[in-house]
Amino acid sequence: MAISEAQFLKDHDVHPTAQRLAVMRAISASPHATADHIFEIAGSDLGVISRQSVYDALSLLVASGLVRRIQPSGSPALYEDRVNDNHHHIVCRLCGTVRDVDCSVGLRPCLDADDTLGFEIDEAEVAFWGRCPSCLASGRVASALDPSTDRRQAKRSSAVPQYHPDQNR
Amino acid sequence: MAISEAQFLKDHDVHPTAQRLAVMRAISASPHATADHIFEIAGSDLGVISRQSVYDALSLLVASGLVRRIQPSGSPALYEDRVNDNHHHIVCRLCGTVRDVDCSVGLRPCLDADDTLGFEIDEAEVAFWGRCPSCLASGRVASALDPSTDRRQAKRSSAVPQYHPDQNR
């Protein structure tokens, strides 16, 4: 590690308390962890920590820009310490695994939408969905993150859904 | 409307019950609505409907590919009937408004990541974050979707956070 965690937090105006450091360490040690997982890690690191302190530290770190919060559909929030490097995520629909992918070489694609509708855009978030190598290999099918795993089965028809064929909204 | 809702559902192997139709109608009438909002609309349309039926219909419609579920960080799931047209979303950090943006002309940018890490990717989801015209105009600052609105205030330092300056993970 290049600099001490404490110094790192100080440099960014975050008072480096034991709890915050433990949370920061947990995140670096285990990227894409849930708040709950971080609570476990920080707990065994520190001896004891309250869940609320974990949430407090997390939102402080996120607000200070030291940590990024991502929130894939169907999953609780995940935290990572890679910030400001414009990378994206691939999420496995079957097991929920999240991996980092760097953005296509040199491109910041789609980062400006054609028509921004008057919005002032400060961030573009890209998530890829699919199936990870190990799930592909083991031929897994069902999953919590996959809507088709619903208790009511859905057989997708081949036709392309088109409810508003005449409109161009 | 070009075709009847009932026919539309049938065409996609979804048995068109009153509840499902009402949910479908609510979604078309009010794009980017929450399940709760859809429950309201469908309820006043139908007279009465149970919350569970709304959830059931929603997941069936999503699983059948007739409806898309999007889930911006910090917001409950939103539903829309524009599917298969590769559009993206702009979300206002201040008021939560969601608008559609078409993807840059002819491009499906970033849709193939550089290195897919062995994943089989089936979807790319792009969300832009920023501030909408009306919030910009009214100079609003605080918000539920904005992490900096936390009870612990965070003054972002100007320096770029860099916790792993030496590593290239």
Next chain:
DNA sequence: TCAAGTATTTTGACTCATTCAAAATATTGA
């Protein structure tokens, strides 16, 4: 037309992730 089987909806309890509020503790500055 009925009975049985299947599909769908309703009801109500429950879970999980997260937030709120207030009390307790620790830290800092005068």
Next chain:
DNA sequence: TCAATATTTTGAATGAGTCAAAATACTTGA
């Protein structure tokens, strides 16, 4: 050392969604 401030803990509460089982509505074959 005391007061003021910052932080953490505790425990209750909330919102969004799921689960399971009972009730109702449909469909099909006799």
